[in-house]
Structures are given as C-alpha cells and as structure tokens.
Amino acid sequence: MTVAKRSADSEVWEGDGGVAAKKPKLDNVDSVSGATATVTGDSTVGVGVWDSAGPSRSQTAALSSTIDDEGKGIVKFEFDGIEYKFKERASVIEEKEGKIEFRVVNNDNTKENMMVLTGLKNIFQKQLPKMPKEYIARLVYDRSHLSMAVVRKPLTVVGGITYRPFDQREFAEIVFCAISSTEQVRGYGAHLMNHLKDYVKNTSPIKHFLTYADNYAIGYFKKQGFTKEVTLDKTVWMGYIKDYEGGTLMQCTMLPRIRYLDAGKILLLQEAALRKKIRTISQSHVVRAGLPQFKDLDNIKPIDPMSIPGLREAGWTPEMDELAQRPKRGPHHAIMQNLLIELQNHAAAWPFLQPVNKEEVPDYYEFIKEPMDLSTMEVKLENDKYEKMEEFIRDVHLVCNNCRLYNGENTSYFKYANRLEKFFNNKLKEIPEYAHLVD
Template structure:
C-alpha cells in the first residue's frame, strides 16, 4: 500500500469489489478461468496510472489525420458511471487504413485515438540542453519510446560516432556553457525584519493585503479545453437530423460502456426517445466524451436526470462538474420556471452528486414527482434545487472574489503579524518560580483577553489518548469503505416500516461517530460491540442473497483486518450484555 498510495489503494479496492459483484451476478465467482468484456476492462483498471506526456501542436495536427486501428484493445469501462476518477496507463497509436463503420470496436479505437498522449509521436533528437530537460526547458517526457521497426523516425541510432576535433572545439565552454553566456537568476533581497521573522517561524504578512493575497487556483483542464475550442457542450434531441443521430449514437455507446449493469436496450430506448433531451461534450468529428440524458417535466416544475457519464480517461479533467454547470445554465435558459432536478444515483455516484448540490433530503412535494420518474432498485433518490440569483457558469469566479474580500477584511484587523520579544523573566539564567501578571504580557490585551477569562480550575481531561485516536481512525476507514453505504445513517422507518419491530437495538456509523466525539465509549470493547451490532442487525433483517447482507460480511472482515493494523483488541472475550 505504501508504494501506490492510499487513494490508489482505495480505488483498486472499489474495482475489486465491482469485479466480485459482476462475477457473483453471473454465478462464476469461483470460476477463475471465466472472463468477458466487462471483466477484462475492470482488470485493466487495476493497473497503475502513468501520467501522459505533454502534447505538441504538430502531433495534434497529425493525430486528426491518422485513423485508429481496430486491433487495439477496447477502453476500460468505469465501475460506475460516476465513480471516482479511474486512470489508465498510457497507450500508443498504430497507423492503419481499416475504416470499419458504426461498430463498437471502432468506437473503442476512436476512444483510444483521443486518449493516447500525442507527445509520444515526437521525434527524439539529441540536443545540447542539460540532462533531464527538453528543448523548451520543460520536464522530461514520460512513457516508453517506440522501438518498432515500422517507426524508424522514433528510434535513436544504435551507434553514435565520437565528435570530431572541430566539434569538440565548438563544444568547449567559453564565458559560460558551450559558448553561451550563463544567466544567473538574482533573488529579491529581504530586509532584516523579514529575515528575523522568517527565522522565528512567523509568516511575513504585514506588508499589506496585496503581499498576502492567496495564489489563484489553477484552472481545471476541462475549462481550458472548452476555452480553446478542443471540446464543445451542445444540446441535442431526437429530431431525425443526421447530426443529432450521430451525437445520440455516441451518447448511447458511452452510457452503455460506463453503465455495464444497465440493459443496453433500455439505454438505447431512452436515449432515442423523443421525450428525452441530452447535453453532450463533443470533440472533433462529433466524438462524444461526456453527456447527460434527462427528461423534462415543465408542467411539474422539475426534470429527471436519467443518465450521466463521462469517459473514464477524462474524469480527472473535471468534465463531470463542468457538464453539470452547463446543464443547470441550459435548464434555466430553456425552462425558466424549472427549479428542481431529481435523479436516482447508484452507491458510487452519491458523493459526486452531493458535490454538485444534490441532497438525499427531498423537499419537493411527493405528489409533484411520484409516478413520473422511474424507481431503480439499489439506487438513492437525490434532489437539487437551483438558486435564482446564481450564475452557474461563473460561480467559481464569484466565490473567489467573495473569499478574497473576506480575507482582505481579516487582514485589516489581524494582528498576527506583530511579534513581541520573549518574556525576560523566563530567560536562561533567571531564578525559577517567577510568576508574571497576565496584564503585563505584551500583546495579550490586544488579543481580546480579559481578567475574567483567568481561571485556576483544573482542566477536565478529555480522555482522548492513543486508544481514542485508533478508534477514530478505524471508524473513518469503515465509513469510507465501498461496502459501508447501507450503514452510514439510521434506517428510515418510513421506507422500511417493520425494521424497528424486528431490530430492537439499531446502530449505525453516524451514531457511533456522535458517541465517539462525546466520549461515551468507556473502552474499546464498547466501541467494537457497537460496530458488531451493525453487522448482526443487518444479517438478522436481510436474507443472505441480498446486497445488504453481503456488504455486512465484507465490512466485518475488513474491520477485523484494520483492528490488527491499529492494535485494537478486546480486553475480554465476553461481550458486554445489552439491555433486552
């Protein structure tokens, strides 16, 4: 785990869980020789991601002219249409003249043509720049160089002859490096006040608001590509026009690839439905890399988001958030009176929708939407309400300006830049047992201190030692596990009316978190018993063939593994008795 990092380890865990689910659904969990397109694609996602090299303009122009080959493997579909960004290793393109039409293999080839790093097509030539730098002074390119005999321009010569005497004379340094004057960067000088403050570990922020202004947030790649025209966001519906048919077909293929558990015929029927509307992210040649399919109900004041997906390779660029912003702006422009969105999110997509302003709390009257949207088993219904005064295409700039204004006000009243000399009474060589009146401490009154704040009462110990920290870490790991989604909050009695008739001692992770924060756990046994109670309740209420029962088994096994990691053991083999 230390070699790949925690985030990569968690991502691979999600992919492994999804693999088990697909194999279990097909009844081949123990058939290690079994494989299909979905299984192979998920296994490819277990490979470590290699960052692509920067692309050149020449490669971009050549990439538009060279078709992809059908003998390349298909892209890996995501474990869920909005799961965490899944990265893939760098691939290279092979030149081919096979133009197959409208097949899924061609779509996979086109995806790979778009997603491969264009910088891999550059011709490497020996230069006189320093090691580790390219001609433009940037970072060295990553990835393997092509060694195929078909691409001789990419292969360095096997033997390089030694330089001649004239060449050695030209290479001899004169007044610099290789005949060029060496340029030395001169750093700005700092005054004594800044040096002394840096030496004491205090931030230099008293030069005014301008000097302490935070650096601007880096613009996401999705907005950079949108601004440069690499991608476009277009609205499309089934109006029987050739352009619309091409884009809708691309959306259908994308949804089918990113939603492997959804019936392919069902996706095609909804995408081509004349009542459905779509918003697509397209590249050159109407190549669809993201999209949203929704069904508006203008007379009811809401819209149902049916499908939402982006290509796996582009999820790290921020396509999902950018598409949702454009979707909200498009709805406001097209349907001014429509203020609500409803959608059924799978367990991997709840976090994404929450970031986009969706909530599990449905405030829209049930009579408005009940019977109009389709219920999906295993999904979570979520709602988003738009704000009338928010411009969803420029909300990032607005919030950045508001944040800067707040920080400027804080700097006007902040005294954190003032550094006082240490108290001489506690300097080395002074007698021990000396007391100082708080009123004589420089800067204490200016910070807002008053004599009424002084107290001699002993501080009550919080009891948060190493054991408490270990319980916090274990609870955090359990909550973030991919199988923990059924146990995050208490069971809703309205959705499951007979649950509390069967389960007399309910428990969930939010309740455990509250008890842990308020120091209600006297020992580790009480904490572990509550966690075990969650799994026992789930197995009592749910049959063995349900997804909830399987999640409880996986999570219990994971908890026992993490207990060994954090050194949490029961002090007694006898469980504490629960009240009947």
C-alpha cells in the same frame, strides 16, 4: 465491483466508472420537444450574483481589473489593495481556446445530433459495464430525454449527462453522467454540471435536480451541490422518481441569481469582501516583529503573555489558553472515525447506511428492539458518545446482528452483514492496539 440490479416495477441499473440512475415506467410524463443548442462559457465574473443586493462598486471595480494569465490559466484581480488569484480548470481553459464545446441535444433525427448521442451512448456503456447496453441506448435515444455533451472539436464526444426534464413539476431527473476514462481529472465533470445548471435554469422553469446515485457516485454529486436531504415534496416526484435497492436519492436546488460557471470566482470575491470587513474590526492581518527574547536561545526567560504586542488587543486571556490546550476529542476518536468511513464506503454497507424505514418494513421494530445503523453511529461519534473502543465495536456488531436476526440466512441482506462484519474485524486486526478485541 458493483453488480447491476433491476427492480420489478422500474428499470434500475448501477455500475463502475460512471453514474447511473433509474427510469420508472410512467404514462403521465411531461413532453419534451426536439432541441439542440451549443452552450458557451463566459469567463467574465460579473454575470453572477454574490449577495442579495448585487455587486458593490468596489466589487465591480475588482472585476473590471481582472487579468487572464493565458500561459497558466490563472485569473488575477485586485480587491482593496490585495491581489487575488483564481486558477481555472483545464476544461475551462480548453473551452476558452475553442478546443471543446458543450452541446444540448436530443433525438430529432438530424445527422449530427445522432452522432453526438451515439458517442454518449458508447461512453455510458463503457463506463457502466454492468448496465445492459440496450437499456442505455433506449434512454439516450428516447425523445423525452435531453443530453448535454462535452464535444472536442470537430465532433468527438468525451462525456456528458442525460437527463429527463419535468417542466410542469419544476424538476429534472439526471439519468446518466459519465466522462470517458481517458479524459478524467481535467475537471470536465464539474464544468459539465455547472453548464447544465446554467442552461436548465435559463431555458426552463426547472429549479431542482433529482438523481439516484450508487455508492460510487455519491461523492461526485456532493461536490456538485447535491445533498441526501431531499426537501422537494414527495407529491412532486413520487411516481416519477421511484426508489430502488442500493440507490441513494439526492437533490440539488439551484439558486436563481447565481451563474454557476462563475461560482468559484464569486466565492473568491465573497472571501475578499469578508477579509476586508474583518480588517475593520480586527488586527489579525497585522504582521508584527518577532520577539527579541528568542534571539538568545541559550538564555530564554519566561515571558509575560500580556507584554507580547497585539495579544492583549486581540482579547486573549489566560483562560483561553487553558481551553485551547484541552483535548477536543477522545484518544480513540480519529481511529473510530476512519473505521466508520471505511465501513460506509464498503460495497456491502448500503443496507446499513440509514435507519430502516418503518413505512417500508412495518414489523421491523417489533422484532428489533435496539436498532442501529451507520448514520446513527456517525452522529454518536460526532457527539463524543463513544468513550471506549469497545462501545464503538459493539454498535458495529449490533448493526450486523440485527440484520441477521430479522433476515433469513439465504437473503442477500444476511450475506451483506457477514461481509461487512468480516471486513470490520480484519481492519481491527490490522491495528495492534485493538486486535485483541476481535471475537
């Protein structure tokens, strides 16, 4: 369970079931005029761009032969003599059938827009139960914010995103994002984000999205193209987007020539073009007859690999076989990887996900001579630095011991370290092979 938290100089809340980001108190903000619009989706693939030169003639021909299987929501098209299939999300099908629509609204005092905003407010309040209702209402109705809502006709709001645009700075802050609990797993979240990207990109100078995500929201945002690697210069967003305890700043930079509603089909065409190119330089697509030696299973004899049709042409050598049979990872790698993922996803892990920022805690590295964090452990694991499970366990305890050494017993950080370490020890006890390693 995520507990709502609020920092002193900004308003920050997080909770279960939805995405929450904070809103700093600022005077120097870009203004937003009243707006309302209905955004429609177009299933035609040709609007998007899948390479810098634009669609080739063969790609255009493939698109023009697209057939929509109305009964199953499957788009079929032929490329270079091969049939490809693309299954649409349920939300896309519902939009095509006119059952839902995507509206961009803000507080302009019109009756219908206020009804949509109220529906969004109710969903955010329900999906983010630890967030103060007054805070949600204030931001949703704030005229400097815009919202894109998923509306089931005639006027039932099933989810949406509230964001704050900073046109002059070319970025927008996503404040809330949630879908009603009764309407999830239909693909509304992904389809909503694609609509938002296309709308913002085509109606404003905004090129980037920034948001603070709690641990429950990071996975969703990653799937929508957000990353923890923030490349936008701090001078652009510092003071507008304020860091807060327990949140992870994430960024999404939009590609100007991509229509995100068609991204899935564009990628499928990219795959088709890539496979076509591979077929010109390789015979990997050729299906050959089975080896006759295996017809008589009672009299199998050794086979010269070079006599197998297609193997020599593929460039195979005996040395390649030896390399392929070598173990790629140590015997403990998979278990350590699973343990690390569980640690990173634990509710008490957020203070230990990244190295301590020296600028924010200047004296930390004077006290802690051997720093460690979960992201550093992830890099070490990926580079096969842990030869023994004992080395991995030592680093987990080092993370927790460092925290307890620097922070007092009455601090929340000290308690988080104890919780995470207890969780880790209990996980080890569940694995008979390593249970004896628990202190």
